[in-house]
Each structure stands twice: as C-alpha cells, then as structure tokens.
Amino acid sequence: MASQMANIPALKDLQGQLTARMTKTVEDFRANLIAVRTGRASVHMLDNIRVDYYGSEMPINQLAQVSAPEPQQIVVQPFDIGVVGLIEKAIRTSGQGFNPMHDGKTIRVPIPPMTEERRKEAVKQLAGILEDHKTTIRNIRRDGNDTIKKATKDKLISADDEKRATEETQQMTDAQIKTLDDMFKVKEKELMTV
Structure with missing residues (x-):
C-alpha cells in the first residue's frame, strides 16, 4: 500500500x-x-561489558580483538597487554557468570552450558x-x-x-x-x- x-x-x-x-x-x-548469552560462544556476548581504561568506559571490542574459535570459548586478545587484567576483571564482574583466565597476553572465556x-x-x-x-x-x-x-x-x-x-x-x-x-x-x- x-x-x-x-x-x-x-x-x-x-x-x-x-x-x-x-x-x-x-x-x-x-x-x-x-x-544475550546462550549456551554457544559468540563474540557479541561481551558487547555490553565496559572496561575502565584510563578513566573512560570502553567496550572490550575497542581494546581487543574478540573471537569465538570454539563453540564453548571466547578468546580476547588485547591490543595493549597492559590492559589484560582490566579486561579480565570487567568480564568476571559483569554478572554474566563468566570465569575468564589469562596467560598474560590472551584471555580465554569458557562458556559454561546454561542451567x-x-x-x-x-x-x-x-x-x-x-x-x-x-x-x-x-x-x-x-x-x-x-x-x-x-x-x-x-x-x-x-x-x-x-x-x-x-x-x-x-x-x-x-x-x-x-x-x-x-x-x-x-x-x-x-x-x-x-
């Protein structure tokens, strides 16, 4: 019409x-x-998480490359390794139930199956x-x-x-x-x- x-x-x-x-x-x-978090890994699961980076709130995807190489894991590779701890803390305290781990350069976020x-x-x-x-x-x-x-x-x-x-x-x-x-x-x- x-x-x-x-x-x-x-x-x-x-x-x-x-x-x-x-x-x-x-x-x-x-x-x-x-x-929104589902049982499968998606790079967009971290879109709403902000990191306090030198006094301003930045989305993770502006501070790091985010990928989902496996269905149950997200990998975050910061552009500056000095922010690895800040990004890990932001993910851990996001309230989404993630338990990230890092090796000093890369953060791995296992996606547990949803209850x-x-x-x-x-x-x-x-x-x-x-x-x-x-x-x-x-x-x-x-x-x-x-x-x-x-x-x-x-x-x-x-x-x-x-x-x-x-x-x-x-x-x-x-x-x-x-x-x-x-x-x-x-x-x-x-x-x-x-």
Missing part, C-alpha cells in the same frame, strides 16, 4: 522521521538480542527489554499522532487526512511491534533449546 502521508505536504517529513526512529529502536533491540534457571532468567530479562522497546515504539507513535493533530488544529490538513495519517501511523507501529515480537520468539526458542 502506498503511503498517504507522503502525498500530504504538511506530513511529508513526518513519515520518514517516524520510520527512522522506529527502525532505530528495532535495531537497538536486535543488538540487545545478539548480546535451566539461567535460561529462564535470560528469557525474563529479554522480555523486560522487549517491553521497553515496545514502549519506545508506542511513544514514537504518540509523537507522530501529536504532530498530526497539531497539523489539523493549524488547518494544514483536513480531518480526513488526519484520520488516514493516524491509521497509517498505527499500521507502522503494529508492523514494528510484530517485528520485535518475532525476533523475541526466535531468541526465546534458541535460549530454551538445550
């Missing part, structure tokens, strides 16, 4: 802005999903993140609807245009929320599969 908002001069930019903001929210959720309790906790945590992102999408919808109502009040668009634009905004919102739900279901199945 072609967009009706794009044909209304007063709302031409609004659709692009709403789409961009909603897409950014979906991509942020995708990044959160990638970082049933840990799997359920991860799904619960993800459900909370999902709800936060759905709320963000709904807030974007609200902002769009407020702009549409203001355009009607300022007599820039007709009541029919307002109705069509509001419906289109709702369709966009429904589609993005469905995308979030589908992504969550795939990750939930991956987490709960032993």
